[in-house]
Amino acid sequence: MSQFSSTYALIRKDVHSELRTRYALNALLMFVVTAVATILFALRSDQPTSSVLSGLYWVVVFFTAMSGLSRTFVSEEERGTTMTLQLIASPSTVYFAKLLFNTALTFSMTIAVTILYMTVFSNSFVIKTFSIFAGTVILGSLGFAAASTIIAAIVAKANTRGTLYPVLSFPILIVLLMTVMGATTKALDGEEFATALPDFQILIGYFLAMTGGSYLLFEYVWKD
């Protein structure tokens, strides 16, 4: 019970801290707006295919995540509060609180990208199978958050934080990226829900494997 209340208190602390400092929110929002605007200017009046659009959609999500999600651990390290957390919370409490916070942040960011995309590309980005798209966004956000959280914890301990995060993330996230891009294309092409089931199985497996592995590894990354 104390584990749950402790995790909840840490999430509350992170939310309040984020609302006051805007460490990650500003970086995420600015990246989403500039990336979507750049894509809009590049495509102009072209009618891109659904696979190109879904690819660009997840490119925006990937790089936005890279610009913001590492802040959850890096900000603690930069402010010198890592040791305070180590003193008062167990590693599993910290891991699950940061994972849930990153999941909420990734999900909000994906929703923001979707709304912007649907507004800017109102003619070409039309979701024909909503159930596939919703499933992809939810499972994709979970996978992104699971991978980003452990990578952020590793990167926060390194000296070259800025460059290391995307470099470490790309090989780990490539399976997830290929799967979500394929599933999003299916949603835009109006395919049946059943055709996306193998993609969802991969996404669920990815999330479980990443979360389980991270939970086991986290204590060694977090301490010493």
Next chain:
Amino acid sequence: MTLTVDKVAKEFNRRSIFRDVSFSLSQGQSLAITGRNGSGKSTLIKVIAGLLSATRGTVAYTVDGNSLNVEDLRYHIGLVSPYLQLYDEFSGSENLELLSKIRSDLGSDSKRIQEVLEAVGLWERRSDYVRTYSSGMKQRLKYAFAVLHRPSLLLLDEPTSNLDQNGITMVAQVVAEQNRSGILIVATNDADEAAWCSSSIELGLP
């Protein structure tokens, strides 16, 4: 509570910081850790607090005769140290409230928070953001955080840094209270601070 440190050694990248450190303390006892700069005083404090693992040797804690898991150490330990920071974007009282909830410390209610903030002289400034505090006020807030849950083991690293004479008197009161109710360990190079403790060890001796 009892604390037993047995032949503890710490190395960083094969460089020995200290080795064969052994002592045992129980309730009402205190220890000063002294030694030149770089002798490993702060590192030993971190090892005792469970923030760093020892390269060799063991640190064991018992409460009421039962061995204490490192996971549960957070309920029994308080630490004041230059490398321990609180959150600048929260006020003094918000920091104490949030951190006690993260620690799942049910005993630290608003009355207790008021009590410790008054004891360290920060009650009037409780609603101000910590980023507006002076370095001495931040040090006082660290004391409020360290004693909030009435720890059995209090670790003080450079206990009076940044403090004025009033602050030093406040620390002396905290030390006297801890010497009555628990275990106190002070890492210092100041002879006056070392004199607060009933025993001492010196690190970095050949």
